[in-house]
Amino acid sequence: MNQDLTLSATLNSDFDRDGFVAINPLFTPEEMTAINAEVAWFLKEGVSKMPADRVYLEDRDDPTSIKQLQKLFEYSPFFHSMMFDGPIRRIASAVMGDEAVPVNMQFFNKPAGIGQPTPPHQDGYYFHLDPPLAVTGWLALEPVDEENGCIHYVGGSHRGDGFRPHGFTSVLGFSQGMTDFGTDEDKAGTVACPGGPGTFLMHHAKTIHWAGPNSSPTRSRRALGFIYYAARAKVDVAAKETYQMTLDARLKSEARI
Ligand SMILES: O=C(O)CCC(=O)C(=O)O
Numbered sequence: 087m088n089q090d091l092t093l094s095a096t097l098n099s100d101f102d103r104d105g106f107v108a109i110n111p112l113f114t115p116e117e118m119t120a121i122n123a124e125v126a127w128f129l130k131e132g133v134s135k136m137p138a139d140r141v142y143l144e145d146r147d148d149p150t151s152i153k154q155l156q157k158l159f160e161y162s163p164f165f166h167s168m169m170f171d172g173p174i175r176r177i178a179s180a181v182m183g184d185e186a187v188p189v190n191m192q193f194f195n196k197p198a199g200i201g202q203p204t205p206p207h208q209d210g211y212y213f214h215l216d217p218p219l220a221v222t223g224w225l226a227l228e229p230v231d232e233e234n235g236c237i238h239y240v241g242g243s244h245r246g247d248g249f250r251p252h253g254f255t256s257v258l259g260f261s262q263g264m265t266d267f268g269t270d271e272d273k274a275g276t277v278a279c280p281g282g283p284g285t286f287l288m289h290h291a292k293t294i295h296w297a298g299p300n301s302s303p304t305r306s307r308r309a310l311g312f313i314y315y316a317a318r319a320k321v322d323v324a325a326k327e328t329y330q331m332t333l334d335a336r337l338k339s340e341a342r343i
Pocket residue numbers: 194204209222224295296297309311
């Protein structure tokens with residue numbers, strides 16, 4: 087782990103100003119080799135043990151076209167340790183100024199040539215938290231750039247009041263996208279986050295972010311996501327359940343899960 091950057095004196099001030107931080111890289115090449123080996127093992131052996139509603143495919147007829155996996159830490163001690171014991175949770179606590187409660191660990195892929203764009207959104211719109219204090223970490227497992235769909239943030243967008251309007255999208259795994267995205271301010275504030283394997287991003291639940299499609303015919307775009315809620319953020323359980331039921335019914339009726 088890159089201790090110096092993790093413990094950087096400007097970590098909190100950068101996060102407060104921009105709504106995200108980029109640590110480039112967080113993990114050494116040797117650590118990334120071990121992480122990628124676990125991911126490769128999991129894709130081969132672990133996915134078949136997961137319930138179907140935790141496995142999202144880009145192409146429903148192609149089981150190799152995995153685009154998202156949910157709750158990885160429940161299936162692998164290695165992933166559990168990354169989520170609960172490692173530097174990622176410490177960074178989450180530091181930037182939130184609160185205990186970081188592990189909620190979800192995801193695999194995100196944009197398969198070569200067919201990976202869809204990630205619509206502009208604010209994670210907190212999905213979370214239903216009061217106060218809306220949560221973070222998402224994002225670890226590149228391989229080189230990410232404009233061609234294969236790196237993450238883009240609108241710097242400082244976490245400081246806006248509430249959430250911008252969202253509506254249903256057709257993108258599996260990102261059911262809600264902003265309906266008013268693309269203002270001059272959005273465009274001026276946009277920052278692309280390319281990087282190599284081990285590049286680590288962490289964003290506030292109100293920070294607007296998006297990613298392009300994977301237009302590379304040969305390269306995938308693999309990453310791991312880590313969601314932590316602040317201990318003081320409480321879930322509005324009724325609102326969240328209503329939202330989840332509506333979403334599940336919609337996805338099933340459209341035969342997308
Ligand atoms: O990997 C992606 O393209 C999107 C990730 C994302 O939006 C998130 O983790 O909140």
